[in-house]
Amino acid sequence: MSQLDLEELANIDLQRDEVVAASLNTGRRPSVAPTAGQDPALSTSHPFYDVARHGILQVAGQDRFGRRVVTFSCCRMPPSHELNHKRLLEYLKYTLDQHVEKDYVIVYFHYGLNSQNKPSLSWLQSTYKEFDRKYKKNLKALYVVHPTNFIKVLWNIFKPLISHKFGKKVTYFSDLRELREHLQYNQLLVPAEVLRYDETLGSLHQGRRTLPAKTPPPRPPLPTQQFGVSLQYLKDKNQGDLIPPVLRFTVTYLREKGLHTEGLFRRSASVQTVREVQRLYNQGKPVNFDDYGDIHVPAVILKTFLRELPQPLLTVKAYKQILAITSVESSLRVAHCRQIVQSLPEHNYTVLSYLMGFLHTVSQESIVNKMNSSNLACVFGLNLIWPSQGASSLSALVPLNLFTELLIEYHGNIFCTPNGAREQGGRARASEQGGASRACVNTGHLSALAAPPLRPPHPLPAAGRLL
Structure with a gap:
């Protein structure tokens, strides 16, 4: 299958994803971009304010082993004509430059990517090439949440570029329950759209309960408990x-x-x-x-x-x-x-x-x-x-x-x-x-x-x- 065939297949699968999302009444529409007033620490003088204001990229605390967590939320991406993807790439590198000297992980929330806000495949390829060893060395894990067939097709497109070592860092999670087991979930910034989508998916699968709205109360600690107690x-x-x-x-x-x-x-x-x-x-x-x-x-x-x-x-x-x-x-x-x-x-x-x-x-x-x-x-x-x-x-x-x-x-x-x-x-x-x-x-x-x-x-x- 040629590169053009794969690209066309990717677009078809993305359209199918949108149809499925619409049938679930969740609608893969990008959320309203947050304004500066919603983040008291974000100033209009920020060098990438035009991109940062959307909340696409967030540093969400650390995982259970002290590694910095960076999240990328597709549902926060506005339509392509409203977002300069070159600036998005520069902002991504600007953010990671502050953390790549230490171990870090990336959580990619796939839900919300659609034909209106999807970057071009050529942009995705050039982006991957931009991230040299400096960025890949200390990236310990790339968690892909709610993957669809579009991700599989995309993987085949990028396969010639992706090393075996990097490929081993990628983990797919079909729901947020699986993600909870790897991260400090209470510190994670999960968009409301992703939470609703996850709940809808959970209710459609027999034998799988929907994620509770609130974390259930913890068990009484052991008399000798040292971690997780006051x-x-x-x-x-x-x-x-x-x-x-x-x-x-x-x-x-x-x-x-x-x-x-x-x-x-x-x-x-x-x-x-x-x-x-x-x-x-x-x-x-x-x-x-x-x-x-x-x-x-x-x-x-x-x-x-x-x-x-x-x-x-x-x-x-x-x-x-x-x-x-x-x-x-x-x-x-x-x-x-x-x-x-x-x-x-x-x-x-x-x-x-x-x-x-x-x-x-x-x-x-x-x-x-x-x-x-x-x-x-x-x-x-x-x-x-x-x-x-x-x-x-x-x-x-x-x-x-x-x-x-x-x-x-x-x-x-x-x-x-x-x-x-x-x-x-x-x-x-x-x-x-x-x-x-x-x-x-x-x-x-x-x-x-x-x-x-x-x-x-x-x-x-x-x-x-x-x-």
């Missing part, structure tokens, strides 16, 4: 210690053996190993990171612990305040950060201070480990804060990462009060005037150089501990 739960099970055991153990280990590791927290670890360590911790069994021979295992475990907290460490309440950091005058940003963290609940404040103190120590070794405060912020920003619904938008990354960078870089100045310690009750705030301000700077300087004190961890009842 800070309060861990405190109650850990004799009142505010620092969760997993956080304390990983920080202790990395402080002793990982500070000079290049790319600490940026590299991924074996998926099977991470799952095994999580299982051991949750079952209250001992964990010895020396057994795994990979310093990146405890680093990934630390990030996974933060990401799986039921509520973000910085709290949902602080999300909008943090997004506003870019509108604050540069000279006042540290004070703004201090005000936000001083308003956190006492438990969150203590854990955050402990973590940021350690990351500050990591950043001081950046000549060796290449992880300065900016690089660490890119890794930890989305693990510390996310909105109450969905995931942070692509344009929210700048303020979230900036806020995190300030917490790390100016840890000693931010986590202090006029007396050099947070007052009981968690509501003390540093004064910006006179001697009070100087007290913050002085105590901050000392705490920036010295790591937070590490108390011996209280043993959990049958809980895992570092050997």
Whole structure:
């Protein structure tokens, strides 16, 4: 079959998809393009505002193993005459350029592609050629959701261009239920059109239940559960210690053996190993990171612990305040950060201070480990804060990462009060005037150089501990 025949077959199959969609009353029509006002962090000064405003591309948090997730939603694509596809390609490269140095995955929501908004096949081919090894090396998975016969035909067209190695990264999911098993689904930005389509498909297949509108309540946690439970739960099970055991153990280990590791927290670890360590911790069994021979295992475990907290460490309440950091005058940003963290609940404040103190120590070794405060912020920003619904938008990354960078870089100045310690009750705030301000700077300087004190961890009842 010639190339032209394949292209014609692809167009026919796409038209069939539209007929099927119409019969399901879901209609493969592109959604109304979101306006700038719908995304408070998207500015009209964005270099690709004309494309970004549609919401086609989103950075949707991280998967279960700390890899950045980028979603591409066809249902958000307007008709071709309303979208400059050359600009779309440039915007795609612009976005990926911010993440390709680390492991990442792409989720492609196929639903919504139709004859009106479909890019030309020549554009698709040139796009694939544009993405050289720089983009393919750290792409760990390409998830195609709701594939149709059109995708199969498209694959045959591109087959001469696609390497066997890249082909192994592609996984097809017929429904969102399958996708849930691979990603942090609550952080994923799934368009409403895709959700409705998935529910309709589910109801048409006998023996398959429709996805529930809400996630069913979780099972009661194990007495020794460490992941996916609240800070309060861990405190109650850990004799009142505010620092969760997993956080304390990983920080202790990395402080002793990982500070000079290049790319600490940026590299991924074996998926099977991470799952095994999580299982051991949750079952209250001992964990010895020396057994795994990979310093990146405890680093990934630390990030996974933060990401799986039921509520973000910085709290949902602080999300909008943090997004506003870019509108604050540069000279006042540290004070703004201090005000936000001083308003956190006492438990969150203590854990955050402990973590940021350690990351500050990591950043001081950046000549060796290449992880300065900016690089660490890119890794930890989305693990510390996310909105109450969905995931942070692509344009929210700048303020979230900036806020995190300030917490790390100016840890000693931010986590202090006029007396050099947070007052009981968690509501003390540093004064910006006179001697009070100087007290913050002085105590901050000392705490920036010295790591937070590490108390011996209280043993959990049958809980895992570092050997």
